[in-house]
Every structure is written in structure tokens, then in C-alpha cells.
Amino acid sequence: MPEFPWTPGEDLLEVQRAPEAGGAASTYRAFSATLRGLRTTFARLATEKPQTYQYPEEKTPVYPRFRGRHKLHKFEDTGLEKCVGCSLCAAACPAECIRVVAAENEPGHQVSAGERYAAVYEINMSRCIFCGYCELACPFDAITMGNDYELSDYERGDLIFTKEMLLADAIEKTPLRREGE
Amino acid sequence: MGSALVFADVNFAEGAGVQILKSLIIFAVVLQIVPIILMADRKVMGRMQSRYGPNRVGPYGSMQPIADVLKLLSKEQFTPRSAVPWMMALAPMISITAAVATIAIIPFGDRGMWGGDVGLYGIDVSIGILYAFAFGALSFYGPLLGGWSSGSKYSFLGSMRAAAQLISFEVAMGLSLLGVIMSAGTLSLVGIVDQQAGMWFVVPQIVGFIVFVVAGFAETNRVPFDLPEAESELVQGYLTEYGGMRFGTYFMAEYVNIITISALVTTLFLGGWHGPGPDALGPLWVILKMFAVLFLFVWVRATMPRLRYDQLMSLGWKVLLPLATLNALVTAILVVVT
Numbered sequence: 001m002p003e004f005p006w007t008p009g010e011d012l013l014e015v016q017r018a019p020e021a022g023g024a025a026s027t028y029r030a031f032s033a034t035l036r037g038l039r040t041t042f043a044r045l046a047t048e049k050p051q052t053y054q055y056p057e058e059k060t061p062v063y064p065r066f067r068g069r070h071k072l073h074k075f076e077d078t079g080l081e082k083c084v085g086c087s088l089c090a091a092a093c094p095a096e097c098i099r100v101v102a103a104e105n106e107p108g109h110q111v112s113a114g115e116r117y118a119a120v121y122e123i124n125m126s127r128c129i130f131c132g133y134c135e136l137a138c139p140f141d142a143i144t145m146g147n148d149y150e151l152s153d154y155e156r157g158d159l160i161f162t163k164e165m166l167l168a169d170a171i172e173k174t175p176l177r178r179e180g181e
Numbered sequence: 182m183g184s185a186l187v188f189a190d191v192n193f194a195e196g197a198g199v200q201i202l203k204s205l206i207i208f209a210v211v212l213q214i215v216p217i218i219l220m221a222d223r224k225v226m227g228r229m230q231s232r233y234g235p236n237r238v239g240p241y242g243s244m245q246p247i248a249d250v251l252k253l254l255s256k257e258q259f260t261p262r263s264a265v266p267w268m269m270a271l272a273p274m275i276s277i278t279a280a281v282a283t284i285a286i287i288p289f290g291d292r293g294m295w296g297g298d299v300g301l302y303g304i305d306v307s308i309g310i311l312y313a314f315a316f317g318a319l320s321f322y323g324p325l326l327g328g329w330s331s332g333s334k335y336s337f338l339g340s341m342r343a344a345a346q347l348i349s350f351e352v353a354m355g356l357s358l359l360g361v362i363m364s365a366g367t368l369s370l371v372g373i374v375d376q377q378a379g380m381w382f383v384v385p386q387i388v389g390f391i392v393f394v395v396a397g398f399a400e401t402n403r404v405p406f407d408l409p410e411a412e413s414e415l416v417q418g419y420l421t422e423y424g425g426m427r428f429g430t431y432f433m434a435e436y437v438n439i440i441t442i443s444a445l446v447t448t449l450f451l452g453g454w455h456g457p458g459p460d461a462l463g464p465l466w467v468i469l470k471m472f473a474v475l476f477l478f479v480w481v482r483a484t485m486p487r488l489r490y491d492q493l494m495s496l497g498w499k500v501l502l503p504l505a506t507l508n509a510l511v512t513a514i515l516v517v518v519t
Contacts, residue, residue, distance in 0.1 A: 040484070045228045050227070050228065
């Protein structure tokens, strides 16, 4: 901290500048820098393997917490859906891309563990911003963000994911990165 | 040669039939280097940047040049409203003609190397290097006319740069060869290669060699001297308004120019067909040396950033030109003394 009274220029550091351009020394520097650059590129050619992921065959691995396509979950033991159709996810969604229509569970037609279930559960993937608020809002951990990122399609209508699609696993599993990779 | 049809002195030429056959073979073989160097350019540069380069079309991507050409052939050759259509169509043709013409005088082997009284070159003209420079100068008209007739600001700027750059480096290039010409005592490329039997000119003429190679990079508009087409500032320079096979022709001319320059470097400095092994291997040596120089082109392209315009000019006029002049002077003195 400069003390007061402050004299301007007192706290200036000496600035390191590149050598003046021009002249024999500059030419020599430029020449040696050129040779060093050539050595660098040749070393890449000779020693280093390409770092490319060959994409369609070899997918880029993602971290476990990567927010990709959503998943709806069922209880493993009973096979009932976790979602009770409370629409909290739809309320939390900033892009308003979730649509839930709830219906009562009837005896003999038990779909979810609670009183009600989601008769319609749709996520419009073309509007979703993958913020993960739906996952946070859900009181039953019924919806989570998965790891799949290959969501492109030919029709916009096909990007509206229905409950069946969200309950099913992805067709191809996305590779995960190991911790610390 | 008593015929009135001879415009210049020709040291040695066969009958017309052999000439035609020879030229067909030479162009068929040399033009095959274009896709190879195109591919090598992208593959080697990819490896230097730790990536694969094209590897989708055919085994290891080897069909990529064919795919590119087929794509270009199927594209529209668009002409802007402000363009001069006939000139725009003519410019790439000038470019490719001038580029290809120089290959005619590149010697791949001496007379009778593969038996018979046949020289393994298109023609041995006594003005050799001047012929190469004449067509080198003519090839300026390609970018110049193409950029101007496109009627676009970017094209025009690109062609202005091309003209200025090519003219300034042509001077240094010509002067850098004076040393070789004086040492060899002939302008004929075959004669110059003959003179290198004992020692390649790259050793005594190392300064001339460096100047020639650097100027050669500038002549062919390669990185680091690719200012005429500088895509980050001029879109694509004189190529901006070109599409389809007209663009392809320019592109091919650029690569033929690179091959020509590497062949000239091989001939003038790297001893042409001289190398170990029997005489018949001469053409192989020429091709191998050419590929070594071509590799240098790719290597530098992967390494160097583009020069600023004033840096380019000061390199041409303040560094290369004095060096080449000094080289010519010293060589002249040495030639007179010894």
C-alpha cells in the first residue's frame, strides 16, 4: 500500500519489455525462435499421439455429475413409479418445458407409491436448458439428470420426451470419466 | 536445329513423337503428386497439432482429395453482379497454365539414364531458369486478375497484396539464384545439375538456398506469407468470390506451384538426380528430394504464424534482398579469383 502523502511514480515497478526490433540481434533472435518453433512441431509429430476422440465411434466421456437427458425412476423392489405427479418440477422449471398431468391411483391400478401419479409427464428437450432445478425440486428423487447428451433428432415433435421415454434407459450408454481424470 | 520454328536455343531435344510421349508421362506423374501433397499437408499438419487430420474417406482418409474435387465439381460457379465474368473465368486458367508450364523444364534424370538417347526431362532449354521465372511472373496474373475482376473489396485487397508480395519477393528470388548461375556457368537446369556432381550447391550457396526457399514460400502464398488469402482478415483474399472448380483450379495451381518450387530447389541446390546407387535411380532421387522439400513446406505451415504486412515487406526488401545481393557479390568475387 502506498503511504500518504503519495508521490506518483514511486510505486511503479520496472516493466520488462521485449528487446527492440530490428538489427542483427533481432534477426538472430527471430531465426532461433523460428528453429525452436520448428522443433516443437516436429516433436509433436514424432512423439505425441493424436488427442482426438473419434466421436461417433468413441464418445467423449463425461463426469458423473454431468447434467444430460433426464431420467424418471421406479422403486426397484415394487416396480412402482416414484413420481407422484406433484408438479413441483414443472413449477421449478425456468424454461417451462415440463408438463405434468396428475391422476388418482385406483385400487387395482396402482402406478406410483403415493396417492396420485403422473398420467402425463412430458419434457420438451428443445426448450430444456439442463439447469437441474427439476431434480432439486423433486421431493421423491423421482427425476434426476442423466449423463446422455446425444439428443438431436430430425423433428421438433420428436424432442418432446414422454414418460415412457424418460423411464427407459438410453439406447447407448454414455461413458463416464473416472474421478480425477 | 535449323528449323525456323525454334524460338529459343534448345540444348537437346528428341523427335516430336518422343517429346509428346515424354510430356504426357511427366505431367501424368508430376500431377499425381498434387493429391499426395494435398493429403500429406493435412495429415502431417494434423499430427503436428496432435490430431488425426482427415481419416473418414477411404482407408486412412486417402480418398479425401477425390471427395473434395468431386464436391467442388458439383458446386455452382457463382459470378457476382459487379464482376467481369470472362476475366473471372480466365484468371484461374492463367494461374494453372503458368504453374504447370514450369514442370516442362525440370530435369528428372540425365540424357540416356534410362537407355536410349532420351533425356528424362521435358525439354532442356538453354535459358532454363529464365523460363521458370517468366512463367512465375506470368502466374501473378492469376490472383491479380481474379481478385480485381471479382468486383469485391476483399478480393481486390487480396490481389493488391498478392501483386505487391510477389513482385518484392521475385526480386530477392532472382538475385538469390545469381550465385548458382555464376558457379555453374549456365542457365540450363540440366547443366546446373551436371555441375553439382561433386558437391551440391546447397553447401557453397547456403545463403542463396535460404533466401530462395524463403522467397519460394512467399511466391507460393504459403504460410507464413499467405497474406493474399489471409482468411482471418480478408475472408479468403482473391479467392473470396470463387466457387466450384474455379476455386479448385486456383487451389490446384497453388499446390502445383509448391511442387514446382520444390523441384526447382531440388534441381538448383540439392543436386537433382545425383545420389548414391546406380545412375538409373536418378529420377527416384529427384522425387525423394522433392518430397523432403515439400515436407518442409508442410512443417513450416504447421509452425509459423502469419506475418504482418509491413513485416513481410521489410523482410523482403530489408533482409532477403541485401542478403541475396551480398551472396551474389561474394560468389562473383570468388568465381573470378579461383
